[in-house]
Amino acid sequence: MSKATSFSTIKGDGPNYITLLVGLGTLILMGLGAAYYMEHNGHHVTGMNNQIVWGVPHVFAIFLIVAASGALNVASIASVFGRTEYKPLARMSGLLALTLLAGGLTVLLLDLGRPDRLIIAMTMYNFKSIFAWNIILYSGFFVIVGLYLWTMMQRSMVKYTKMAGLAAFIWRLVLTSGTGSIFGFLVARQGYDATIMAPMFIIMSFSFGLAVFLLVVMSTCNGTGRELGDETLYRLKNLLGVFVAAVMYFVTVKHLGNLYAAEHSGVEQFILFKGGIITTLFWGGQILVGGILPLILLYGSGTGKSRSAIATAAVLVILGGFAQIYVIIIGGQAYPLEIFPGYDVTGGAFFDGKVGEYTPTLAEFLLGFGGVGVTFMLTAVALKFLPFFPDSLASGEESSD
Amino acid sequence: MINADLNRRDFLQKATTATVAVATGVVLYQTGGTANAATRADATKRWGLLIDTNGCDAGCDACVGACKDENGWEGSGNPTTDPSWIRKVNLKDKRTGATKSLPVMCQHCENPPCVDVCPTTASFKRPDGIVLVDRHACIGCRYCIMACPYGARSFVHEPTKNQKPHMPRGMGTVESCTLCTHRIDEGRLPACVEACSTKGNAVMTFGDLNDKNSDISTQLAKHVTQRLRDDLGLEPGVLYGGL
Numbered sequence: 001m002s003k004a005t006s007f008s009t010i011k012g013d014g015p016n017y018i019t020l021l022v023g024l025g026t027l028i029l030m031g032l033g034a035a036y037y038m039e040h041n042g043h044h045v046t047g048m049n050n051q052i053v054w055g056v057p058h059v060f061a062i063f064l065i066v067a068a069s070g071a072l073n074v075a076s077i078a079s080v081f082g083r084t085e086y087k088p089l090a091r092m093s094g095l096l097a098l099t100l101l102a103g104g105l106t107v108l109l110l111d112l113g114r115p116d117r118l119i120i121a122m123t124m125y126n127f128k129s130i131f132a133w134n135i136i137l138y139s140g141f142f143v144i145v146g147l148y149l150w151t152m153m154q155r156s157m158v159k160y161t162k163m164a165g166l167a168a169f170i171w172r173l174v175l176t177s178g179t180g181s182i183f184g185f186l187v188a189r190q191g192y193d194a195t196i197m198a199p200m201f202i203i204m205s206f207s208f209g210l211a212v213f214l215l216v217v218m219s220t221c222n223g224t225g226r227e228l229g230d231e232t233l234y235r236l237k238n239l240l241g242v243f244v245a246a247v248m249y250f251v252t253v254k255h256l257g258n259l260y261a262a263e264h265s266g267v268e269q270f271i272l273f274k275g276g277i278i279t280t281l282f283w284g285g286q287i288l289v290g291g292i293l294p295l296i297l298l299y300g301s302g303t304g305k306s307r308s309a310i311a312t313a314a315v316l317v318i319l320g321g322f323a324q325i326y327v328i329i330i331g332g333q334a335y336p337l338e339i340f341p342g343y344d345v346t347g348g349a350f351f352d353g354k355v356g357e358y359t360p361t362l363a364e365f366l367l368g369f370g371g372v373g374v375t376f377m378l379t380a381v382a383l384k385f386l387p388f389f390p391d392s393l394a395s396g397e398e399s400s401d
Numbered sequence: 402m403i404n405a406d407l408n409r410r411d412f413l414q415k416a417t418t419a420t421v422a423v424a425t426g427v428v429l430y431q432t433g434g435t436a437n438a439a440t441r442a443d444a445t446k447r448w449g450l451l452i453d454t455n456g457c458d459a460g461c462d463a464c465v466g467a468c469k470d471e472n473g474w475e476g477s478g479n480p481t482t483d484p485s486w487i488r489k490v491n492l493k494d495k496r497t498g499a500t501k502s503l504p505v506m507c508q509h510c511e512n513p514p515c516v517d518v519c520p521t522t523a524s525f526k527r528p529d530g531i532v533l534v535d536r537h538a539c540i541g542c543r544y545c546i547m548a549c550p551y552g553a554r555s556f557v558h559e560p561t562k563n564q565k566p567h568m569p570r571g572m573g574t575v576e577s578c579t580l581c582t583h584r585i586d587e588g589r590l591p592a593c594v595e596a597c598s599t600k601g602n603a604v605m606t607f608g609d610l611n612d613k614n615s616d617i618s619t620q621l622a623k624h625v626t627q628r629l630r631d632d633l634g635l636e637p638g639v640l641y642g643g644l
Contacts, residue, residue, distance in 0.1 A: 044558035044559045050546070050556060051552075053543040113573030120521050121520060126521065132521070339550065339551055339630060340629070345491070348488060351480075
């Protein structure tokens with residue numbers, strides 16, 4: 001027997017909630033301080049340089065943006081594919097999609113050389129630029145997911161939920177294709193220039209977004225004393241396992257494809273074997289921590305039904321996701337440009353032919369964590385003022401609307 | 402009622418004046434930047450450079466020094482973050498061991514990827530083929546640096562000093578070789594070409610690729626030359642001989 005799901009705001013007046021807000025506020029303030037420090041002194045105070053122009057802030061920003069699109073997954077499954085068992089979580093899914101995107105864009109904006117020129121980015125568009133398309137896609141995402149949430153939360157609008165859900169689903173597929181294409185369209189660099197980047201980013205978004213969503217749902221239930229039934233939890237964790245495996249499949253295809261083409265063998269040797277920290281992060285971070293270990297934890301006979309093991313698996317997926325994006329962004333830039341095929345570069349004033357060096361600084365991490373702070377501060381505050389979260393996620397609870 | 406009418410008329414007058422003033426400012430601002438640079442450029446021309454690597458000496462960097470002096474981009478001793486508008490690169494043939502030296506700068510592509518990827522149109526190509534950055538519109542996203550196959554662009558990481566009046570620079574924006582537009586527009590040669598002919602081995606030829614009778618076109622008709630990463634189809638305006 002299923003019954004209508006009831007939603008309510010969280011109380012948000014206990015010491016744990018206040019501590020959470022203070023902690024997140026501190027993260028945001030430190031992020032803003034780091035941004036000011038970087039903008040005031042110039043980017044030479046960071047580890048970024050003229051070879052590695054995109055660094056740790058971009059790793060955070062792209063992770064959050066990719067995860068934003070994936071966090072919408074649960075809502076899409078409910079609205080677009082008609083799986084009512086996911087409906088109680090659909091509002092939360094939409095909310096987290098918005099807050100993750102806000103956090104990611106905050107980091108991206110504050111890392112610009114001239115963040116004060118935001119108005120130029122909003123008004124002067126080069127429609128041939130995938131980057132400019134992304135600005136439109138991100139803005140549209142806020143509007144469409146906002147409307148989608150409205151149709152879910154306003155009783156008179158519920159009849160439009162399926163339509164809004166479909167629009168949001170299509171939009172987010174395009175959005176993540178656009179994010180992947182930021183790299184896929186870069187023909188100049190051996191590490192990018194691959195159209196598989198677009199679908200790979202989509203599947204990465206499914207995995208990272210669901211991992212974040214799972215942890216937020218578990219911790220919200222813990223913090224508010226609301227029940228999280230086994231059935232709901234196992235359904236989500238099984239889905240996460242499928243996505244983790246799918247990411248590994250895409251990664252395998254991408255690297256095998258590159259290894260097959262002689263012109264890409266250099267960059268593959270670099271990423272897979274000779275890239276130092278990049279190679280370590282690929283095998284240790286992306287493959288082991290982000291792929292193999294979560295799969296063992298999620299499907300292992302001794303761990304698959306353990307809540308702590310499931311939470312650990314989600315944390316590992318997130319850590320592995322950061323490693324994967326680090327390998328893509330930093331590794332792709334660190335491998336030298338192939339400007340002179342057939343020649344060895346014996347001397348160059350601009351590090352020609354040399355692997356780019358990059359040592360991230362504290363300020364870059366603080367800016368990145370500032371974006372994480374923005375995401376969860378917005379989430380926590382929204383949960384207090386609007387009924388996003390169901391009163392119970394116990395097994396058998398389903399939405400009738 | 403009369404007062405209300407007067408006030409309304411007064412308000413409309415002031416609002417109109419303010420609108421005209423703002424609009425004029427916007428127009429002046431726009432024409433002072435990209436539009437001005439574009440209108441000076443002659444669309445019938447396609448400026449190009451020919452570099453004869455056979456004569457380029459690995460020990461000579463007259464072109465680099467001249468560019469720094471002309472455009473005021475001397476670094477502060479931090480090689481990873483210092484700007485680079487032009488650099489010398491030394492090469493060794495992997496099969497034969499033969500060595501080469503050549504300057505590399507913005508290749509002023511016919512189909513520039515930096516212009517394609519720039520979200521704000523700050524990267525643009527003049528009608529005469531020179532690729533520039535409008536520093537008023539650059540937001541410092543560095544996507545053009547990611548997209549350039551030649552490593553020709555750099556980001557201004559530190560506060561600028563010793564700026565030249567004809568070449569404003571700004572921290573937090575991207576910059577690269579302008580082919581000395583300020584000199585070309587006055588009918589002079591780019592600083593690197595001039596220095597190469599007076600202090601170096603005179604291996605750089607500048608001219609109009611569209612003019613069949615220009616010195617550069619005559620030489621290009623005689624000798625086999627190569628464009629860097631010709632496989633990418635970017636049609637650079639910089640050509641190399643002897644590579």
